[in-house]
Amino acid sequence: MKAIRGATTILKDSGDEIKAGVKELLEKIKTVNNLSDENIICIMFSNTSDIRSYYPAKAAREAGFFNCALFSSLEPEIDGALKLCIRVMVLAEIDNEPKQVYLNGAENLRKDISKRLNIAIDGPAGSGKSTVSKIIAAKLNLLYLDTGAMYRACALACIRSNVDCSNEEKVKNILKDVEIDVKYDAVRNVGGAQITYLNGEDVSDKIRTPEISMQASIVSAHEFVRVKMVEIQRRIAANNSCVLDGRDIGTNVLPDADFKFYLNASDKVRAERRTAENRAKGINQPFDEVLDEIKRRDKQDKTRKIAPLIKAENAIEVDTGSMNADEVASYILMLIQKGI
Numbered sequence: 001m002k003a004i005r006g007a008t009t010i011l012k013d014s015g016d017e018i019k020a021g022v023k024e025l026l027e028k029i030k031t032v033n034n035l036s037d038e039n040i041i042c043i044m045f046s047n048t049s050d051i052r053s054y055y056p057a058k059a060a061r062e063a064g065f066f067n068c069a070l071f072s073s074l075e076p077e078i079d080g081a082l083k084l085c086i087r088v089m090v091l092a093e094i095d096n097e098p099k100q101v102y103l104n105g106a107e108n109l110r111k112d113i114s115k116r117l118n119i120a121i122d123g124p125a126g127s128g129k130s131t132v133s134k135i136i137a138a139k140l141n142l143l144y145l146d147t148g149a150m151y152r153a154c155a156l157a158c159i160r161s162n163v164d165c166s167n168e169e170k171v172k173n174i175l176k177d178v179e180i181d182v183k184y185d186a187v188r189n190v191g192g193a194q195i196t197y198l199n200g201e202d203v204s205d206k207i208r209t210p211e212i213s214m215q216a217s218i219v220s221a222h223e224f225v226r227v228k229m230v231e232i233q234r235r236i237a238a239n240n241s242c243v244l245d246g247r248d249i250g251t252n253v254l255p256d257a258d259f260k261f262y263l264n265a266s267d268k269v270r271a272e273r274r275t276a277e278n279r280a281k282g283i284n285q286p287f288d289e290v291l292d293e294i295k296r297r298d299k300q301d302k303t304r305k306i307a308p309l310i311k312a313e314n315a316i317e318v319d320t321g322s323m324n325a326d327e328v329a330s331y332i333l334m335l336i337q338k339g340i
């Protein structure tokens, strides 16, 4: 007798989601292990405590697994644990080595056996990229890489050295010795937060000003800067399953990303969002000024020579104008779950 392990995540706590998740997981386990119903002795589930609507064991029975013993149990609530997760252990009479099956967000639980997943989310300022990316990363238990923060840290380094961000030579001189790094604190990253370091200093909050937004757009146009940042981004994406948000992820950083989305909204909507965000941080910049800056930044980002902001041909465009961040994230998650 062998034990076959597996897990999956579902999108929400509903009977239909639980039934579909259990069916998908068990059928995959059956297929990859070449199991017949007679081989299966028992199936044991454990699920996270945010799943309450239906017993996975009942869902298994309804999915046709009724020749074996079925059992469900509840896991303790653990901070930072994967959400909406169903784990399973199937005991079966097989001769081959058992093949484990980890699906959806649970893929990330077993980085050793699962394929890396990279999701590219591009779009202009205020399109909702970062909020939506954080939700998706948290739901799928993936890393969230905010690539804009890295260009922002470059801009901060130049400003601190009194270097004009449009002066390529001077920027290069400053940035060649500067160390930009991102790290993930297990607790802070539950909500998707990335900690951005400039020469070892945590600058995550200092880079969130209107001045840095504008200067980051200017500094990011230089080839030297982009080569240096893209190298770091590709290294992180090669070693981790992650959601990356930026301007050139789908076109340049990861042209082979598994999923590509391009978020957009009207200038007015984006400026309204940015004005409200600023206000929440105590920055009282008038709407007209924010709108003007957004338009200037779009123009700079879209017309620069290297890796300009443009929708990748195979990216799915999502107009976020009439949806809130949760709605956009649910829509994108639904497309990801379906494999698009």
Ligand code: DC
Pocket: 125, 147, 148, 149, 151, 152, 213, 216, 217, 220, 221, 245, 246, 247, 248, 249, 297, 301
């Ligand atoms: O996403 P953000 O507002 O934090 O980005 C700040 C600037 O950085 C943006 O105006 C252009 C630049 N950027 C870029 O050129 N490429 C990226 N992948 C991300 C940001």
